[in-house]
Amino acid sequence: MKIVSVESRIVSLPFDMGGPPAAFAGKPWTHLDILLVRVETDEGLVGWGEAFGHAGIHATRAALDTIVAPLVIGRSSGDIAELNRSILHAVHLLGRNGPFVYAFAGIEIALWDLAGKRANLPVARLLGGGSRTEMDAYASLLAYNDPSLVEKNTKAACKAGYRYIKLHEVTRETVAAGAKAAAKAGAKLMVDVNCLWSVPAALEMADAFRPHDLFWFEEPVWPPEDAQGLARVRACGIPIAAGENTAGLHGFKALVEAGAIDIAQPSVTKIGGITEMLRVFAYCTAHGVTVTPHCPYFGPGFIASLHIISALAERPLVEVLWLEMEANPFDPWVKPVDGRVKLPPGPGLGCDPDPAIVERYTAGEVVRTGGAVPMKARGRGKTAP
Ligand SMILES: [Mg+2]
Incomplete structure (x- = not known):
């Protein structure tokens, strides 16, 4: 159940709030941006997480792609308590509230999704x-x-x-x-x-x-x-x-x-x-x-x-x-x-994202940290977009 890869992407969804768009950081707020995190294990299982982004989504993504994702590659996805302790300790000097903790949240949620899928039980x-x-x-x-x-x-x-x-x-x-x-x-x-x-x-x-x-x-x-x-x-x-x-x-x-x-x-x-x-x-x-x-x-x-x-x-x-x-x-x-x-009824978080909608609204590149899953493990878990 080792983590073999972490992928990040920004999914940008147009929305209507029933009035003129609110402004944030000098720009009209017209899209909801999800920093979507995909974690894959050597069993071929895929878990999904979300890291806080809002107007600072690129800062969180940089923290994820450059520091937090490399730290979890090769670690056991089932050791959630241990990863909480060791990864948050590793990045504590970079801020106890901000992009590095948000980035870890994206991975941590995916680890619970994986734990539920492995046990065939909803996270709840x-x-x-x-x-x-x-x-x-x-x-x-x-x-x-x-x-x-x-x-x-x-x-x-x-x-x-x-x-x-x-x-x-x-x-x-x-x-x-x-x-x-x-x-x-x-x-x-x-x-x-x-x-x-x-x-x-x-x-x-x-x-x-x-x-x-x-x-x-x-x-x-x-x-x-x-x-x-x-x-x-x-x-x-x-x-x-x-x-x-x-x-x-x-x-x-x-x-x-x-x-x-x-x-x-x-x-x-x-x-x-x-x-x-x-x-x-x-x-x-x-x-x-x-x-x-x-x-x-x-x-x-x-x-x-x-x-x-x-x-x-x-x-x-x-x-x-x-x-x-x-x-x-x-x-x-x-x-x-x-x-x-x-509540979605399936195992883990209970609902993997719709791949076609993810692709249609992905803004910019998809960044992958880590390697590919061995061929023999592929097909055992949920497929990913
Ligand atoms: Mg509030």
């Missing part, structure tokens, strides 16, 4: 769950910065069956527009401002949002590691959610010890993969903190989040971005129906 079963095959989702709306578009899309998401709506709006007017539409439909509202404010500004806005009875207020404070500042905002009584920018178990330990969060939001493609997610779940649950994963992804990172969530007794909501993709190689599993998502 390996994690101790799996009988819950449908989960409630929440609609995570992108930023519109326009009250009428916020109202329109909140209404549409409620009509599509979502009972929980999250806005990425930062003004009194846009949040009020979403709150009005959500309240009318009987849906609960969350607001995520991506670490925008100082503590005094966050306190002022928490006060302004008080009439909306938020289900949670997400990342109100800059910088995300200001646990004491977050705790001051939490003291005003609105439930605080954070964690997508938190480094590993010990980052969450700092937030919990400071009394900074009600809801922890670890992110499987950022935190280093499934193993670290499980450690955060165990720790936060033991300290009375709810865990609701951050998972606005569209490939194996999203599917891995479904398996984790399915296995948890706490039944957290699944985050789904409110948008329409032209196509996705993981359809139909990335598309909620009536505000709910289904």
Whole structure:
């Protein structure tokens, strides 16, 4: 079960968010980019993973192709705990939160896919769950910065069956527009401002949002590691959610010890993969903190989040971005129906990507690290695009 190759590619999917494209790093955001990772073993088995990319996808890919992938070639794909320890130790001086950890997450998710395929069991079963095959989702709306578009899309998401709506709006007017539409439909509202404010500004806005009875207020404070500042905002009584920018178990330990969060939001493609997610779940649950994963992804990172969530007794909501993709190689599993998502039933992650869609939307080259699989092993595992 040795790892013989790691392939990386960017799959770039056009999408429509129900309004003008949001901007990021000075460019309109028109495509969802998946950094898709394919890991093959000497048994001829193939596992799939996803590493966090967003606007920094080329940085994560460079970390993967030049450092992390070469480190795992020749290692046993079944030694997931050992690889977590040794690879993350090998790259720790390059950053404990950033491209190298994201890159490892892409491989780590693929290792769990391989473990499930080898055992002929879904990953959720390996994690101790799996009988819950449908989960409630929440609609995570992108930023519109326009009250009428916020109202329109909140209404549409409620009509599509979502009972929980999250806005990425930062003004009194846009949040009020979403709150009005959500309240009318009987849906609960969350607001995520991506670490925008100082503590005094966050306190002022928490006060302004008080009439909306938020289900949670997400990342109100800059910088995300200001646990004491977050705790001051939490003291005003609105439930605080954070964690997508938190480094590993010990980052969450700092937030919990400071009394900074009600809801922890670890992110499987950022935190280093499934193993670290499980450690955060165990720790936060033991300290009375709810865990609701951050998972606005569209490939194996999203599917891995479904398996984790399915296995948890706490039944957290699944985050789904409110948008329409032209196509996705993981359809139909990335598309909620009536505000709910289904767990793919097959072994591993349960759904290999559609090769034709992968090929059609691959942007740029495919980089392969490692060698070819011996001919005699080929055909035993899933074929790859
Ligand atoms: Mg967020």
